[in-house]
Amino acid sequence: EAAVTQSPRNKVAVTGGKVTLSCNQTNNHNNMYWYRQDTGHGLRLIHYSYGAGSTEKGDIPDGYKASRPSQENFSLILELATPSQTSVYFCASGARLGGYEQYFGPGTRLTVL
Amino acid sequence: QQKVQQSPESLIVPEGAMTSLNCTFSDSASQYFAWYRQHSGKAPKALMSIFSNGEKEEGRFTIHLNKASLHFSLHIRDSQPSDSALYLCAASSGSWQLIFGSGTQLTVMP
Numbered sequence: 001e002a003a004v005t006q007s008p009r010n011k012v013a014v015t016g017g018k019v020t021l022s023c024n025q026t027n028n029h030n031n032m033y034w035y036r037q038d039t040g041h042g043l044r045l046i047h048y049s050y051g052a053g054s055t056e057k058g059d060i061p062d063g064y065k066a067s068r069p070s071q072e073n074f075s076l077i078l079e080l081a082t083p084s085q086t087s088v089y090f091c092a093s094g095a096r097l098g099g100y101e102q103y104f105g106p107g108t109r110l111t112v113l
Numbered sequence: 114q115q116k117v118q119q120s121p122e123s124l125i126v127p128e129g130a131m132t133s134l135n136c137t138f139s140d141s142a143s144q145y146f147a148w149y150r151q152h153s154g155k156a157p158k159a160l161m162s163i164f165s166n167g168e169k170e171e172g173r174f175t176i177h178l179n180k181a182s183l184h185f186s187l188h189i190r191d192s193q194p195s196d197s198a199l200y201l202c203a204a205s206s207g208s209w210q211l212i213f214g215s216g217t218q219l220t221v222m223p
Contacts, residue, residue, distance in 0.1 A: 004156075033210075035213075042213040042215040043157065043201065043213040044213075045210065048210065050208075059212075090156065090157070094209060100145040100147070100209060100211060102159070104157050104158065105156060106155070107156060
């Protein structure tokens, strides 16, 4: 089964600080995604990537950057964290040629004080 | 821009009941439709998916798609307490993206 891991699992940050969330997948999937999940909003796409070196903006990219240095790793960066970015963040991977199904990591709970 | 809406927001059913969850989408060009299940504190996990009009059954779960009415649904036969979870529907948008609904919180009472 697809394996996607995230670190850290929990993070408390201060307003204005820099936060980096990391994601690793061992399935050789081309596509990787970052979502945030808030009550009443389901999963909202922040950034995604089609492969190493590529990043694309999703539906809610403001305040976030992404980096895909390799096939396996995809990071989400909050340069200046704000309390409104308090949420649960999920990373997912999917194989472009294998269809649309996405495999999710366990999530990172971020609290910005 | 694809929009996906789910109903109801929450649902409580007795054990053994038939449960029906609904999802509407806005992009008639959408090709892939799926249901994900998320137990409390866990990652979402794909449950079932469908590409073409009609029904698909896997065990106690049935997914039904009607592209003309921009609607798909999930039916759970003989609902069990272990089915209690957040159910997220998703429809494809553009290249290899999924747009998710806001979820239906299902509680199955023993």
